[in-house]
Amino acid sequence: MSPSPTTSQPLDLRRAVAIGTPKAIDLWLDVVDDPRHRSDQLAELTAAEHARLGELMPVAVAAEMADTLALHVAVDTFRAVPTRRAADVLAALESDRAAEILRALDPVEREPLLAAVPAEHAIVLRDLLTWPAASAAAHMAPDVLTVDRSVTAAGAIAQVRDHRAKLRQDAHIGAYVFAVDGDGRLEGVVSFRDLVLADADTPVAELVEPDVITIAPLTDQEEAARTVVAHRLLAMPVVDDDGRLLGILTSDDASDIAEVEATEDAERQGGSQPLEVPYLRASPLLLWRKRIVWLLVLFVAAAYTGTVMQAFEDELEAVVVLAFFIPLLIGTGGNTGTQITTTLIRAMSTDNVRMRDVGRVLRKEMATGTLVAAAMAAAGLVRAWTLGVGGPVMLTVAVALVAIVLWASLISSVIPLLLRKLRVDPAVVSGPMISTIVDGTGLIIYFTTAKVLLPELAGL
Structure with a gap:
């Protein structure tokens, strides 16, 4: 018989896994809401406990938690969880975060996961993994709200609704809508607020701001992050040499990059190579x-x-x-x-x-x-x-x-x-x-x- 989660002992993750019920895991998530504390407790689990946790936690909940974990903890967790379950969680993650975790895995560990992910999503992830790890493109979100500049505001909103099922959930994607031509070349940007509040018959061309700050995909991640911060952008488009929109670098990603770079600089200033782990x-x-x-x-x-x-x-x-x-x-x-x-x-x-x-x-x-x-x-x-x-x-x-x-x-x-x-x-x-x-x-x-x-x- 499983022990009850309602005892006087403080509930940590190892004990919640030992209890072995989804209710215990939910209670732990409610009690331990700090990502750092969650990472610390996850890091202490054995491989068997990781696997058991994967069985108890719903995919959506696991993806939400994996998005907030320290990278090394997320990677260790994916190594311990059965491939099928890990692939389901990867598929539920935002593409840039999933690619970040996959990049940290060895190729022999990565390929089975990519093979188990839905084919359409695996193509997106493989594309992200082709970019150098220190480039802006490696950290971009490829899911972007785009509309045709030639339509009206009502038509643009209809286009967004038509594509909503294909877009990953990302709070920053809704901040901007990008106008592109038939070949996917970036022609401008309009805030989602302006698009929604405009009269239905207003041409999108009148709402679009054509002067957009962009970066090339091979731009160094530190330089890209500085640009986002300096211009106080919620997201910055990543475009190729032909002007085609590849994705966006969000302010959250820029903050993460800046933190990593600051840590590396501090370690180098002391005459040491960056640790790359806590x-x-x-x-x-x-x-x-x-x-x-x-x-x-x-x-x-x-x-x-x-x-x-x-x-x-x-x-x-x-x-x-x-x-x-x-x-x-x-x-x-x-x-x-x-x-x-x-x-x-x-x-x-x-x-x-x-x-x-x-x-x-x-x-x-x-x-x-x-x-x-x-x-x-x-x-x-x-x-x-x-x-x-x-x-x-x-x-x-x-x-x-x-x-x-x-x-x-x-x-x-x-x-x-x-x-x-x-x-x-x-x-x-x-x-x-x-x-x-x-x-x-x-x-x-x-x-x-x-x-x-x-x-x-x-x-x-």
Whole structure:
């Protein structure tokens, strides 16, 4: 006999599955309505429990829940549920979400699911899967409300009604209606509200806004998401080279893309490859794989710091006190560069700074760098004075600080913009990489300054 769901114990998903009734699952859905908590509890189920849950939960309910789950949890769930049941849920999902889940599966897991999905829908999903994962088209909703521009408002509404059975349920699709010609080329857009409120005999051509912001299917997903957000669009058309409407990128999809990209940038700024799974699900081996490559790259890059110090070994032996200020100088340069790249990369990610702005960025950061250099030189003089190193060394430290801060400001202002121009993620140069670059070059500046200003080093 199944245990009753009405006990004093809190109802979690594992217990609801153990009870084994649809009523228990419904109660769990009512009690646990936060998608994150649902994802956490689903992730704890065994394969057998996943399969049992699939039997207990109606397809429509399962699709609604799968649409809100973290991607990795949704993928694990589809792996555990029998193919026929998983295919039914996929068919009930919006096409872009279904394609996202399928893309995360291995081909050997994906093909049986696609074969079990209704043929017409499988064609749509296969088409979405042909696009690169980082492209706008990979995230578009292919189901779009379209009308003929030559008809009246009443005729357009009739066309929408005729096609409603073919459209997936999507709250954003109703925001806009797209006017297309006989070949599917986009000719304009009209809000669904304007179409419904217009007089029945009003030509759609009079309601259509012909100037539509569009994107190409191969546009990078991050750039596409920024465009949607910047123009405050509920949906943006994706059109091919011939102007044919392929689908729309919704504001919800743009928000999801922006969140993923922000997370990846934050991980790269720390000198690590993106995890692609939640941190708590990452194994030590995965964390090692994501971090070790960059650590080795930074290790090799930092090795030239020792080479520089070896090259200036005679200068250090002649004036040992120079070594006291090495951590201060290279630390200041690295910190200056990190501050600039962090601010600049954020401005670039929100599309506030582009390559054409490099002149303005340089002027701004070099002016700021001059002020920072003056303040740090003053602080360096005070520190050198407290150590009692003498006037020439004090001057050397102050001049080197000015030169290092200005140099760090220069390279930190240019490199991120240059990398963006070369289609390389600028996040990879911030933080550890900039610090490593500035460390070695800062030492060269320091010792070169010392050779010029210190009499003891004349002739070395």
